[in-house]
Amino acid sequence: MINKVITAKNIGFCFGVKKAIDTAREYAGEGVCTLGSIIHNKLVVDELEQKGLKTVHDIEDITTSKVIIRSHGEGKATYDALLNKNIEIIDTTCPFVKKIHNIVKKHYEQGYQIVIAGIATHSEVKGINGWCGNSAIIISSVDEIPLIEIEKICVVAQTTFSVEEYSRITKYFNNLNQKSVVVFNTICYTTNERQAETVELSRKCDCMIIIGCSDSSNTNKLLKICQNNCKNTFLIEKFDDINSIFSKLYGTVGITAGASTPSELILEVNRFMNDNVKEGSFEELLANNPVVSYEKGTKVKSAEILFADEKGIHVKLDGKNDGLVAPDQVELNNEYNPDNYKTGDTIDIEILGPRDKDTGCIPASKKKIEEKKLEDKLVDGIRNGEEFSITVSVVKGGLLGRYGSYRVFVPQSHVAEHYINDLTSYNKQKIRLTVLEIDDNKKKITASQRNILARERKEKEQERLEKENAVLERLNEGDKVVGKFVRSTPFGAFVEVDGFDCLCRIADLSWNRIGKVEDVLNLNEEYEFLILSVDREKRKVGLGFKQLHPHPFYDVAAKYPVGSVLVGRVARLEDYGAFIDIENNVRGLVHISEAAREYVKNINEVLKPDDEVTAKVIKIDDKNRKISLSIKAALPEEVKVEAEDNSKKIKEEAKERKPRESRKRVKIDRTNDNEPTQWSEGTTNTPLADLLKDFK
Ligand code: SF4
Structure with missing residues (x-):
């Protein structure tokens, strides 16, 4: 009595066979043939033949324009022959088998002796051998290994070869201690699993049923395993075969099947068994063989x-x-x-x-x-403040782009430090951003470029300040420095000293009167300056340029020593005398008492602005840069007389111009402390008050 049925999990078509059968079914009605039986299962072959799929066993017998190469694969010569005959190949060689072909081809070309563990007559082995010019040594057990004298040996196995036997063969070749022996485990994983599971199952069952064809290699392997572990082992090729063995079944019955056994046959056998046992069910079969479907994105x-x-x-x-x-x-x-x-x-x-x-x-x-992992890592990074770059498009209210699977939005107010009305120039541009907010559920990032720009500006400012501080620290009043004139203003020149902006006032540029900075300095040229002041607190440094150049007074003073006579022009008249332009903006003073030989009450009576005068240098004050001149001292005797006449004439003319009663007599006190008696003027930039203060 059968009280339990256990069906193996690894059962039915493997993926290689399934692919071949599916392809054959697809092409069956299109005048296609297969080279050899598509699988070692008569039921399936018959079904496909009924659908129009012919089976031929020789290339010469092919009458169709297309041929299916089955999952067992073919040797190189078959491919060449088909190509020569212009027959289209529909190749369903199982990828596991194809891999063996590649190994064999590569090593054969490198001079290795190929050894195949398998059944020499099996079409898969024949196909493999066809990739090494049919030169392989084919063994079906460790005992068949011959003495191989060639140093380079490459060993492969038929995909359905016995796992146990191949392990022994592998051990043998590995023990050869030859560096040039390479052994590949090419047994298909389905074979591995099927055999391993069959070992387990057959050990715990009273009877074993193997469903499959007797000419199937992997079915025969399973049969052999079961026979080793379970005395009551039966092979059935079709459903009807079960009738002949049913009476011999008892206790726990195990069911397994070869890789080329159709699921329909397996299910049929199972259904029958379940109808005839106390335990075990079709549902159990399904539970043991769950149908797992994979959704996109799983x-x-x-x-x-x-x-x-x-x-x-x-x-x-x-x-x-x-x-x-x-x-x-x-x-x-x-x-x-x-x-x-x-x-x-x-x-x-x-x-x-x-x-x-x-x-x-x-x-x-x-x-x-x-x-996804990378994106998670990157998103974690940007979540923690790291910058990222994306290409953006302009949308209403800002910019939009993608960062992996995230949509990134940059609000208009976060594009730049100042608000930009027209974002057109940002379209299709790559910009740098930092995150404002991430919504992982909605896969949305709100980001800002403004924050980066603001941060960078502050960093630059800080860097500049630090650099400037360092420069400020080493600048001292009285030092000479080299600076570049970088900017002009009406009040002076900005001069860059080691990157720090210093100011040279216009008054400190030249001893002479100048209209603008460029009269002295050329933009972007370097000059030597004297540091006049350093205010570290207010971060201001004052420079002088003229201070490093001699005052023209000294040249003039050297040229015209005391006693020499010079020719000048009246620049300005004052109550106390006349300023005379000597040379190079250096002026001397002709005191009113020195303007003529006779008494002069009003300087205007004898001199007018721009008059050319000849005067004698009567005093030079180097310290205060003053030159005192005398017109009367420079007059020759005859001129002195003439001058007196002229003086009288001027006085008479003056009397005639003003009525006597209207003239006001002004008393000139020559001893007045506030009136200068000698004078020189160094530079027109010196304020009048400053000039007067030195006169006693
Ligand atoms: S048993 Fe393995 S090697 Fe053979 S056809 Fe199936 S998947 Fe491919």
Whole structure:
């Protein structure tokens, strides 16, 4: 009596077979043939033949324009022959098998002796051998390994080879201690799992049923495993076969199936068994074999890598699903190298959509997960104040851009330090921003450029202040410095000394009267200056330029010593005398008492502005830069007489111009302390009050 049925989890079509069957079903009605049976299952082959899919066993027998290469794969010669005959190839070679082809081809070309662990007559092994010029040594057990004299050996296994036996073979070759022996574990993961599970299941069951065809390699492996662990092991190829074994079944019955066994047959057997046992049910079967569907966007953590090749990384998913991470979905920089991904390692992936018809796999992306991780890291960074850059477009009320999956809005008031009415110039521009607010739920960031600009301005100001302070510290009154004239104002020149703005007043630029700074200095040229004042508190430094150049007074004084006679021009008349321009803006004073030989009551009686006069230098005061002149001392005798006549004449003319009663007599007190008796004027920039104060 059967009281329990346990069905293996790893059961039915593997993804390689499923892909081949799906493709065959798709092309069945289009006049296509398969080279060899599409799978080792008569039921499926019959079904496809009824749909119009022919099976041929020799290239010469192909009469169609397209041919399907089954999941077992073919050797290189087959591909070449088909191409020569212009027959289109629909290649459903399982990626696991394709990977072996690549290994064998590469190592054969490098001079390795290829060893294949497998069944020599199996079409997969024949196909593999076809990639090394049919030169492989084919062994089905460790005992068959011959003495190989070639140093370089490359060992691979048929995908459905016995895991246990291959482990022994691997051990043998690894013990050869030859550096140039390379052993690849090319047994398919479904085979691995199926065999491992079958070992477990067959050990705890009273009877085992293996569903599959007797010419299927992996079905035979399962059969052998079960026979080793369970005496009551039965192989059934079709549903009807169950009738002949049913009476022999009892206790706990285990069910497993080969990779080429259709699910329909497995379910049929299970249904029957469940109808005839006390325990175990179809629901249990489903529970053991959950149908896992993957929605777009589903994240899968630690998906196991089956293998990686030029088509991408093949990963194992739950249920009967396999995922494929295409090369452009692997790395952030799109630089994919299959060698970096080892079988058995795990990666996090995101599902991109439903199963792809061509690959038979669920498309997935590793890159998207990394992008998300990177984005999370970056968003955390900008949340903590880090700057970020985006390209923006102008929208109503500000600027809009994207930062990963976040929408970024920059309010108009946060574009610049001052409010900008027209943002057109920002369109499609990359700008730097800092976060004002992040809404992770709405994936929205509000950001500001203004804050960056304000901060940078303050930093620059601070930097400038610190630099200026350092300059201020080393500037001292009386020092000479070199500065560049950088800016002109009506009151003086701004001069940059080591980056610090100093002021040279216009009065300190030249000893002479000048109209503007540029009369003395050229913009952006460097000059030497004398520091006149340093006010560190008010951050003001006064410079002098003229102070470093000799006063023209001394040249004039040297040229015209006391006793010499010079010719000058009347610049200004005062009650006490006349200022005479000598040379180079240096003036001397002719006191009224020195203007003529006779007494002069009013200077205007003898001199007019701009008169040219000849005068003798009678005194030079170097300290106060004063030159005293005398016209009368410079007069020759005859001129003196003439001058007296002239003087009389001027007086008479004056009497005639003013009525006697209206003339007011002014008493001139020559001893008055406030009236100068000698004078020189150094510079017209000296205030009159300053000049007068020195006269006693
Ligand atoms: S058993 Fe493995 S190697 Fe063979 S077809 Fe299936 S998936 Fe591919």
